[in-house]
Amino acid sequence: MERKQLLIIFLFTLSTIVNAQEEKKEYLEKGQFSLGMRTTTSVFGHDGVPGLGVGGQFRIQLLKYINTEWFADYITMDLKSAGTRNNAHIGWSVMFYPKQFNRFVPYLIAGHCFDYAKVTPLSTPYQDRTADVVSRWSSAIQGGLGTHYYLSDRFNLTFSAQFMMHLGNHLEYELEETTSGYYLNTNPVAIEPDPRLESHLLLTLSLNYRIADFW
């Protein structure tokens, strides 16, 4: 008789656990692979003008608390109507999740990227400044904070703020204020080299969709 009652209690408890497991969701698990699109704003950079960028990324989650992000960005900036700066980043970051708050998952992020920058001074119908275009490849490190917000178990919105520091050569140019607006000087002889590391803040909003669970 007691055995029967115990069995009944065990079965009831089991069915409750099964139900509870159905309701509780784990949004992030190791082995997940997701694809995403991103838009990036670059602020507090060399020129004091914001840039708008577009890009994409994929993420492979290695462990429960560690994710990796592999990204590419293309950012353009209007240099006060005196020229254009184009930046391309391709790199990777490691994300660390200290704690998950159901749909909100904040994280710390740090990584490395390769960077291509090109500055094109303004040409007019009377002046061709193609010869003044300057460009360079460099390497950079970035780090910051971010958070995912899960709208469904597969889809998340992610916002991150990262400080990027360029380790390679500077792209030497100056925006000079004149009586008729700004002039973009890319002549290296006339520019005093800046000894500081080039850096800027990247604010990124991305949309991500989990497409596979690898392990």
Place this chain on the structure above:
Amino acid sequence: MKKIIILSLVVLGGISAFAQTDSTVAKTKRDWKIKTALSFAPGLLTEKTYSLQLQGYLGFMQQKIEWRGEAFYFLNSFGDRPRFSMNHQLYMGAFYHFTETAFQPYVGFQPGIALSQSLEYGSLNATTQELEYKKTINPVGSIAAGFDFFGEKFFFLFFETRYIFGRHKSDTYPIYLDELRFSFGLGITF
């Protein structure tokens, strides 16, 4: 009596647990759909200027989330300042549908790129001594809102409006790509 109640609870509990698993399985069998549509999309720019684009998209929808890739082919622009001779755009982003009924209002955000060419500002090519109007690729973003109305099978009707922001930058003066664009049409879903 006590035993019967306990037994009933266990059975009900078990049934509900399995019923949820079954419904999840049934849902995963067909809880997504593909949407595709083609439409004309008129747009409003500043300075009493209008544009006309051909729009096509392909969307993947699961639960209330739609993941959509979209293309706009620039046809022409009219008005006081038709500033572009080319302004094709590609977008990829996501939309959130507020309901799962036949009538589905939604909002979304899509980052993208624009392949654009100025009609106004050219730059001198010193070698050929001619004016050049360079085509460049620039990032754009788009915030959209609209609704879908699904028929019983295959077809749906949609109306959408979006605000596009970005700037055409080349080797000469920058031009805003900002535009308020509308689209209305019939799409296919399966």
